[in-house]
Amino acid sequence: MTTSQPDNTPDTMPEAKVSINYEDPPTKPPPLLSTGVLAWIRENLFSSPFDAALTIFGAAFIVFAIVGLLNWVISQGDWFAITFNFEQYMYGRFNTTEVWRLGLFALLVAFTAGTAIAAYFRRISPVFMLMLAIIYIPVLLLPAIVNATIALPESYVVAGNMNVVSGTVTEDPIEIVAFTAQGGETVALHYADEADNSDTDLANIAGFVDDASNALRTAAINRLANIARFIELDEDVQIDAAALDEGEAGLFIPPQRDTILREYESLQYTPDEDQLARIAEIEQILADEADLREAIAAEEEMQAALPPSVPFALEQVSETDGFGRPVTVRISDYSQEGTLRVALYNNYQEVATQRLDIDESGTVDVTFEAEDIPGPGYYYVYATIDDVPRARMDLSFSDPSAILTPLSEEERAALVTERGVLLQPEAVIGIYDLNNVPVAITITDRDGNPLPEGTQTLEPGGEAVSFEIPEDGWYLLQKEIASEDEGVALLSVQGLYPLFERTTGFQRMTDGFEISAPIPRDANNEDYPFYKLTENKYRGERPLGDYLRVYLSPFFTKTMFRVGSSGGISLQTGLVALFIAGAAGYFLARMLDRNSPQQVPQRNSRRISTQLLLSIPFFMFLAVIGADLLALSLLGAWVAYVILSYFIGLRVGNVISGIQLLAVSLVMLVIGAVAMYFAPELIYGADSSIPTIVATMFGSAAGSRLPITFAVILALPGLIAVWYGSAQQSSLTRSALMQRIMIAAGVAIALFVIPVLYNAAVDVNRDNPDAFINIFVHTDPRRWGGLLLAAFITVYGIILAFPLGIALALGRRSELPAIKLISTLIIELVRGTPFIVVLFAGVLLIPFANPAFAEIPDIYSALAATIVFIAAYLAENVRGGLQSIPPGQDEAARALGLSGWQITMFITLPQALRAVIPALVGQFISLFKDTSLLAIVGLIDLTGVTNQVVVAQEFIGTRKENLLFITILYFVISYIMSWVSRRIEESGSGSARRI
Amino acid sequence: MAVEAVDTKKKADRFDEPIIVVEKINKWFGDFHVLRDVSLSIAPQEVVVIIGPSGSGKSTFIRCINRLEEHQEGLIQVDGIELSHDVRNVAEIRRETGMVFQQFNLFPHMTVQDNVTLAPMKVRHWSKDQAEKKAMELLNRVGIPEQAKKYPGQLSGGQQQRVAIARALAMEPNIMLFDEPTSALDPEMIKEVLDVMKELALSGMTMIVVTHEMGFAREVADRIIFMDHGRIVEQGPPEHFFDPNVEHHPRTQEFLDQIL
Numbered sequence A: 001m002t003t004s005q006p007d008n009t010p011d012t013m014p015e016a017k018v019s020i021n022y023e024d025p026p027t028k029p030p031p032l033l034s035t036g037v038l039a040w041i042r043e044n045l046f047s048s049p050f051d052a053a054l055t056i057f058g059a060a061f062i063v064f065a066i067v068g069l070l071n072w073v074i075s076q077g078d079w080f081a082i083t084f085n086f087e088q089y090m091y092g093r094f095n096t097t098e099v100w101r102l103g104l105f106a107l108l109v110a111f112t113a114g115t116a117i118a119a120y121f122r123r124i125s126p127v128f129m130l131m132l133a134i135i136y137i138p139v140l141l142l143p144a145i146v147n148a149t150i151a152l153p154e155s156y157v158v159a160g161n162m163n164v165v166s167g168t169v170t171e172d173p174i175e176i177v178a179f180t181a182q183g184g185e186t187v188a189l190h191y192a193d194e195a196d197n198s199d200t201d202l203a204n205i206a207g208f209v210d211d212a213s214n215a216l217r218t219a220a221i222n223r224l225a226n227i228a229r230f231i232e233l234d235e236d237v238q239i240d241a242a243a244l245d246e247g248e249a250g251l252f253i254p255p256q257r258d259t260i261l262r263e264y265e266s267l268q269y270t271p272d273e274d275q276l277a278r279i280a281e282i283e284q285i286l287a288d289e290a291d292l293r294e295a296i297a298a299e300e301e302m303q304a305a306l307p308p309s310v311p312f313a314l315e316q317v318s319e320t321d322g323f324g325r326p327v328t329v330r331i332s333d334y335s336q337e338g339t340l341r342v343a344l345y346n347n348y349q350e351v352a353t354q355r356l357d358i359d360e361s362g363t364v365d366v367t368f369e370a371e372d373i374p375g376p377g378y379y380y381v382y383a384t385i386d387d388v389p390r391a392r393m394d395l396s397f398s399d400p401s402a403i404l405t406p407l408s409e410e411e412r413a414a415l416v417t418e419r420g421v422l423l424q425p426e427a428v429i430g431i432y433d434l435n436n437v438p439v440a441i442t443i444t445d446r447d448g449n450p451l452p453e454g455t456q457t458l459e460p461g462g463e464a465v466s467f468e469i470p471e472d473g474w475y476l477l478q479k480e481i482a483s484e485d486e487g488v489a490l491l492s493v494q495g496l497y498p499l500f501e502r503t504t505g506f507q508r509m510t511d512g513f514e515i516s517a518p519i520p521r522d523a524n525n526e527d528y529p530f531y532k533l534t535e536n537k538y539r540g541e542r543p544l545g546d547y548l549r550v551y552l553s554p555f556f557t558k559t560m561f562r563v564g565s566s567g568g569i570s571l572q573t574g575l576v577a578l579f580i581a582g583a584a585g586y587f588l589a590r591m592l593d594r595n596s597p598q599q600v601p602q603r604n605s606r607r608i609s610t611q612l613l614l615s616i617p618f619f620m621f622l623a624v625i626g627a628d629l630l631a632l633s634l635l636g637a638w639v640a641y642v643i644l645s646y647f648i649g650l651r652v653g654n655v656i657s658g659i660q661l662l663a664v665s666l667v668m669l670v671i672g673a674v675a676m677y678f679a680p681e682l683i684y685g686a687d688s689s690i691p692t693i694v695a696t697m698f699g700s701a702a703g704s705r706l707p708i709t710f711a712v713i714l715a716l717p718g719l720i721a722v723w724y725g726s727a728q729q730s731s732l733t734r735s736a737l738m739q740r741i742m743i744a745a746g747v748a749i750a751l752f753v754i755p756v757l758y759n760a761a762v763d764v765n766r767d768n769p770d771a772f773i774n775i776f777v778h779t780d781p782r783r784w785g786g787l788l789l790a791a792f793i794t795v796y797g798i799i800l801a802f803p804l805g806i807a808l809a810l811g812r813r814s815e816l817p818a819i820k821l822i823s824t825l826i827i828e829l830v831r832g833t834p835f836i837v838v839l840f841a842g843v844l845l846i847p848f849a850n851p852a853f854a855e856i857p858d859i860y861s862a863l864a865a866t867i868v869f870i871a872a873y874l875a876e877n878v879r880g881g882l883q884s885i886p887p888g889q890d891e892a893a894r895a896l897g898l899s900g901w902q903i904t905m906f907i908t909l910p911q912a913l914r915a916v917i918p919a920l921v922g923q924f925i926s927l928f929k930d931t932s933l934l935a936i937v938g939l940i941d942l943t944g945v946t947n948q949v950v951v952a953q954e955f956i957g958t959r960k961e962n963l964l965f966i967t968i969l970y971f972v973i974s975y976i977m978s979w980v981s982r983r984i985e986e987s988g989s990g991s992a993r994r995i
Numbered sequence B: 001m002a003v004e005a006v007d008t009k010k011k012a013d014r015f016d017e018p019i020i021v022v023e024k025i026n027k028w029f030g031d032f033h034v035l036r037d038v039s040l041s042i043a044p045q046e047v048v049v050i051i052g053p054s055g056s057g058k059s060t061f062i063r064c065i066n067r068l069e070e071h072q073e074g075l076i077q078v079d080g081i082e083l084s085h086d087v088r089n090v091a092e093i094r095r096e097t098g099m100v101f102q103q104f105n106l107f108p109h110m111t112v113q114d115n116v117t118l119a120p121m122k123v124r125h126w127s128k129d130q131a132e133k134k135a136m137e138l139l140n141r142v143g144i145p146e147q148a149k150k151y152p153g154q155l156s157g158g159q160q161q162r163v164a165i166a167r168a169l170a171m172e173p174n175i176m177l178f179d180e181p182t183s184a185l186d187p188e189m190i191k192e193v194l195d196v197m198k199e200l201a202l203s204g205m206t207m208i209v210v211t212h213e214m215g216f217a218r219e220v221a222d223r224i225i226f227m228d229h230g231r232i233v234e235q236g237p238p239e240h241f242f243d244p245n246v247e248h249h250p251r252t253q254e255f256l257d258q259i260l
């Protein structure tokens, strides 16, 4: 119901249009095309012709790029280099006996990630679950499925009593080859089918090939390629030569001609007589063909020149069947004067011509002799006057089916190819008479004792032979030609797979099966050649099945992370363990949250995940650097000492004067310094010395005691803690405080004294890795590498750069000109220098500062340089954050009576840091990526590993694969980090809450 | 003029020493002379409302009292302490005076409770328990105890301003300074803030309030000061300003005509 007063009466009441709408229309769903997937596609992909074009172009580009890349990945890439260097990529050459520490640390990180997910996400989103499934399901299921359904590809070996030649390479087929096999496996051999038919099949072999098989394969490939190229050149060369004969410019540019002709010559081969005869025949056919084409062209020209109406009559006057007899044609009713020419043609060839002069009118008979018309053919007559064609007539006995037609394009090409082939070497399968000789095959154990099957002979056209392997170990495969004739056989073998030599033994490429026994030796005590990876690579276009079976499946299932000298876990196991650790963290945090207060449902989980997160650098220290238990105990004692000093400061702060306080703090300093001074000697004994670096840095000789300056510096935090404590107000009662003082003192003394007593009781050997105290034995930094190194530099770079960056930011805002100048100088200097230069400065210049620094491992110099570099950028970020804080904050804090430092610490800095969190994460990610530059200063980070891998003999030529792998690794890790940071930001816990 | 009449009306007992003494202070921003020979003395428990056109120096003046701005000439004494270059005096005066700003200036990264407890703990060295107890008491007083665990961004403007008042009160100041506490608020929120301020005035707090809320001034103020061009042009009890029959300084009259 609409009440509208008045209705459309502008004339009567122009200015007062009052309308009240009481009608409440029902809601209805939006039109179909405005919601859902279709709408999304329409709006986002095809909203304008330009957008549509871009969409299509972009999609085409993506498909093109991905298809190309995938194709290469599956059929070409040699991923074996990644599988067998994965360990290096993860942690360089970290002591294998200590790898378990890294494993535990990785589990801790996963566990922490699990708690963080529980703490910062309401619910796990379906997208996240989907991502997990996409990652984990293939990892778990694919290897099993692939191994069950796809057979390993066959290996090709050559048996023969003659050399196989391919280009400049000459291969002598190996008679006895050593290989490893597992008990219960079958080794089966048969003639390779590819060698039976043609070189094309031989060239398409895909599988592991030994050197001789590869020579056969490449010989076939080269021959086919040469033929193709020769044929291509042959045509052009002929055309060019013909043109040059006629004095024309020719097909080739003069400077090129020589090169092309030289290539042409080099591709040519001297044929034998039969071949020469056939070549001559083909050349004749081709020449006739060329003539025919010319004649046809001439005939067509003449036909075209005929007038539309014939100026005279042309008729045949003799019998219809004219073969072997003369034939007469009559020309009558002509009305022109001139020279009449009558020509008889047979199949475009002029066979006879008669000329006579004619006057203005009359009739003329022209007779062609019998010998001009010998047999069936396609005959016709042309009449010309003064050489201008006037009439044409097919003779009655002409047989149209006899018309010659030129060769079709294909027929011609076939002839050209045949000629090219004839000018080329013989087929490879022919040269070696492949697979036409019997082969005697024996498999023996490493000592030369044949397996029960004995020697079996493979006959052409006969059955395959097979052997059962009784137990794990080395075996020898013997293959001899069992006849007097020369010959070569290409065998395809099941159960023989390339081996790779590692320090621990010989690993089988296809599954990582490892034998640590040495290679068997022959009578001369020399190693038998073994089925080595480098000499038996996978060659040829690889089908998807082989890719999955040979490369992908072992990548997940082979033992990747070796622990100590034996055993280890596969990537699959590792990923599953990480998942379980993550899930455990997640569910533990969720369980803890049951007890969180209602208003802050995630309080407990956030607390624990934050604590875990903060503890990660410490555990990273333990896992990566390591320190023996005595040193750790000492570290604990030091921490307890600092805490003790703080409590003492709290206790005495209000009750004593400044002088007395100074005395107390000095006492603490002396106690600390004395303890530090003697600690190394007490704990490790007088005969072990502290690191020279520490000694020389502080100007004392290396000895068993700490340099006194160093001891005082280590004790200084105690003094500061007393002062700091004295300035604090505490709600603790006096007795509670005393209790704490006693506990801290007890812990400090206990942690200090226990190792001393232990050392007195047990003869400590710091070099013995099995000693209990060495549970976190110190590792050699030069052995850290790969992802571990990148993570180490990234984590410690950021953590240590943080205080420095904040200090620089505050320094730059300081009102003290000296501090401001120094801070500004450092920031601008570093920001004006590329990271790589800062790195070089760190690694090369730090040793200059003090000779003692020369002993610092490069990784620490690089870390120092990284810290300064990151700090400068961080400082600018933080400064920006500080500037973005409204001045009202500072005013309000000042009005409340907070001091300048308090305002910075409690008000401005926390807000500034929150505001710069996105920038920090960006910096974190970019630092992680920038660690790739560490390779340039000689550290083996991911790129460093790549550089080392691709020069190793086994992996030459795999640079592309390695670079692609680290690209993926960098991308995945950076992407995860940025995704996590985005989610944390969205959850609101990281962002500043603005009024 | 009619000052004595006001004194008899309210709080007749405050004839002791003035708590704030300002003598002939001058201040410049660069060459711009913002405060010119301003003198004022305020008795304990007195409520002074300062009005005046924009740019007349009202904010600058009260900010001088707790040294958010530094004056260049003259003398300011608060609670017997002279404001000088001595940092300790500044800190002490700030402990005695609370200030409430037009833009609230709450600390956005802390909960309401932490906003209130921060200064007592860090400046007065109270224990956490003591500070929290005080904070809850004050949040009760300003009427928002249930918001203690929220962040400022989650509160309405009026609630935020009440938190700001509680925060200033947590330091147990003797003097409260208000710089246009309601002018950033929507009309429906002004009243809740003014009610808190009225309650505070009745409890005997010494207050200096810059505001254009004339209703509040009429009801609560002991004295109204009209400033223009950096000087005190006219002062007197509210009746003086609201009596249409009184003759004012022409500038005062012009200003009053505009806002009444």
Ligand SMILES: Nc1ncnc2c1ncn2[C@@H]1O[C@H](COP(=O)(O)OP(=O)(O)OP(=O)(O)O)[C@@H](O)[C@H]1O
Residues within 6 Å of the ligand: B029, B032, B034, B052, B053, B054, B055, B056, B057, B058, B059, B060, B061
């Ligand atoms: N930091 C400063 N630097 C320079 N000039 C300033 C500064 N602060 C204020 N002023 C100027 O001093 C004058 C007085 O400012 P003040 O803020 O005290 O005025 P007000 O009376 O509070 O005005 P309003 O009612 O608009 O708040 C204004 O002209 C202003 O532009």
Ligand SMILES: [Mg+2]
Residues within 6 Å of the ligand: B058, B059, B060, B179, B180
């Ligand atoms: Mg103002």
